[in-house]
Amino acid sequence: MSGVRPAANRVLLHALFLAAGTAASIGAAWAQETSPLRGAVTEDNINNELLGRQQLAQRPSPLDPQPAEAGIPTPRYQPVSPGAVPDEQQRQPARAQRSLFREENPDDTFDEDATQEQARPPTTARQRAEAARQRAAPARNVAATAEEPAEARQPTERAEPVDETPTGTVRTGRIDDDLDLRVDPRAERAAAIETLAQQADDDPYAPLGLRLGSFIVTPTVESGITWTSNANYEPQPQSAVLSETTLRLNAVSDWSSNLATFNAFGTFRKSISGAELDEKPAGIDGTLQLDLGNEYQALATLGYVIAPESASSPVTIEGTAERPIRQTLAGSLGVEKDIGKFRFGLTGAAERDWYGDAQLSTGEVLSQQDRNSTLGTLALRGGYEISPAATPFVEAQVGRRIYEQRIDDAGYERSGNLLGLRAGVEIDLGEKLSGEVSAGWIEETFDDPRLAPISAPSVSAEFAWSPLRGTTVGLIAETTVEGATTPGESGSVLYAGRLNLERQMRSNLTGNLAFGLGYRDYTGIDGDDVIFSAETGLTYWFNRYAGLTGRLRHEQQTSSLPDRDYQVNSVFVGLRMQR
Structure with missing residues (x-):
């Protein structure tokens, strides 16, 4: 009976619950039908109605x-x-x-x-494993509690294990999340081109030049007025004011291994007032240096000059209205070979001279064809490098001079052979000092036995020295055998040298100082000439392309022969332009 009574109570309780629910439903429906309309429902009322009752x-x-x-x-x-x-x-x-x-x-x-819930078994392996751990937990806790002392037993709350296994779609990161987009700490923000710090120009007034193919070409124009105390370099001076313009062109190759240079000039000089003068000297020359490999090098040169004959020429023609024109064409080709520290070189050279007709003051024309000649030489050099800065050498030279007119107007055969021997040293200290100096003996014999051989010591030097930054010192010296047309005279030997000093006093102010000295010794007669020249000049640059330039020059010749002395002073002021 005790088992039936609780069951009857439960049935009765369920019946009461069912009746109460039915009554509540009927009451709610009746309230909706009998209550008046409530009007518009706002969004806040709906939210409160839905969210206020339950979370x-x-x-x-x-x-x-x-x-x-x-x-x-x-x-x-x-x-x-x-x-x-x-x-x-x-x-x-x-x-x-x-x-x-x-x-x-x-x-x-x-x-x-x-x-x-009690009857439903776990559906997944993970759930079954979890249920097994929960069933085993009470047994482990009872065993652990039995071993612990009574005072240490404290009720603890069992921590539920947290399952971190993803239960849905895992959000995929962006593609650039795998890239390291951090800025390199060494990277700096690039400034604008116009704000970049530019290096100071060592020579802000130097010409820039023009690129033509693989060459850097630098043109220069100099034009101004010249006053001279002796326009024709005569013993009786006559002053004049001249208009003088000079064009120069310099080109240097921009090659990786070989080198080529090219120079040209042309001067137009004409009288404005005073003595009559009209001269147009011009010249051109070039060099080519080739590296042939296997320690072979080749050097070729070629040059041409046309100008009035120098006033200091050993040949004097009396009664000329102006100095005759002289043309010179010269070229050389050489090959050098290095074998260890030994240096060997073979150079062939040729030089051709033409002399124009002389215009006499009487109106007649005097031919100078008997002075035209061609000189060919062959030089063999051998040296030994005792250090990278110094290489001593010896050189032997043989050649022959051939006159265009085999027998001159005076009946002499002036063609002859040339023989020379010299020793010297090559200096190479980089940009500080480079060049060579030598001394020896030279001799020229003639086909006509009536002419005495020309035999004399010879010197030669060519140096470029830079003792200070912005300062350049150049030295050139040479020995030349000169012919003659006077009957019975063989010729002369000329020793000439020039020392040039150029100094950049400021970035836009350049000065130069030059000295020239020459000595001529005549063969067959007792006579000599001493030639001296000095020059100083300044150039002030307004900018890189234009500047004001001026020169002061003095020249004189003193001779033991009559009517050969002269003295000339000149001043030039003009404008120089370059690119």
Whole structure:
């Protein structure tokens, strides 16, 4: 009877609940029909109505199983991926909150929800493993409690394990998340081109030049007025004011290994007032240096000059209205070979001289064809490098001079052979000092036995020295055998040298100082000439392309022969332009 009474009580309690629910439903429907219209419903009222009663998180999920009274039971959702829906133990509190009137009693066998949850086995391997750990936990706790002393036993709350396995779609990061987009700490912000710090120009007034193919070409124009005390370099001076313009062109190759240079000039000099003078000297020369490989080098030169004959020429023609024109064409080709520290070189050279007709003051023309000649030489040099800065050498030279007119107007055969021997040293100290100096002996014999051989010591030097920054010192010295047309005279030997000093006093102010000295020794007669020249000049640059220039020059010749002395002073002021 005791078992039947509780069952009867439960049936009665269920019946009371059913009646109360039916009465509440009928009352709500009647209230809606009898109450007047409430008017427009605002959004705030709807939110308060929906959110005020229950929290969204506490509302039943449509995935939860429905009670049997609701109709046909819906199959429980089983996800493909484990953990897609919360575990049963996690959903238990939500299910308990749905009951408003009953108390939860897990021991009540008539509780349908409890019966279903207890009867439903775990559906996944992970859930089954978790249930096994929970069943084993009480046994382990009892064993551990039995071993611990009584005072150490304290009730502890069992920590539920947290499953961190993803239960849904994992958000994929951006593609550039895998890239290291951090800025290099050494990287600096690039400034604008016009704000970049530019290096100071060592020579801000030097010409820039023009690029023509693989050459850098530098043109220069100098034009101004010249006053001279002796326009024709005569013993009786006559002053004049001249208009003088000079064009210069310099070209240097921009090659990686070989080198080529090219120079040209042309001067137009004409009288404005005073003595009559009209001269147009011009010249051109070039060099080519080739590296042939296997320690072979080749050097070729070629030059041409056309100008009035120098006033200091050993040949004097009396009664001329102006100095005759002289043309010179010279060229050379040499090959050098290095064998260890030994240096060997073979050079062939040729020089051709033409002399124009002399215009006499009487109006007649005097031919100078008997002075035209060609000189060919062959030089063999051998040296030994005792250090990178010094290479001593010896050189032997042989040659022949051939006159265009075999027998001159006086009946002499002036063609002859040339023989020379000299020794010297090559100096190479880089940009500081470079060049060579030598001394020896030279001799020229003639085909006509009536002419005495020309035999004399010879000197030669060519140096470029830079003792200070912005200062250049140049030295050139040479020995030349000169012919003659006077009957019975063989010729002369000329020793000439020039020392030039150029100094950049300021970036836009350049000064130069030059000295020239020459000595001529005549063969067959007792006579000599001493030639001296000095020059100083300044150039002030307004900018890189134009500047003001001026020169002061003095020349004189003193001779033991009559009517050969002269003295000339000249001043030039003009404008120099370059590119």
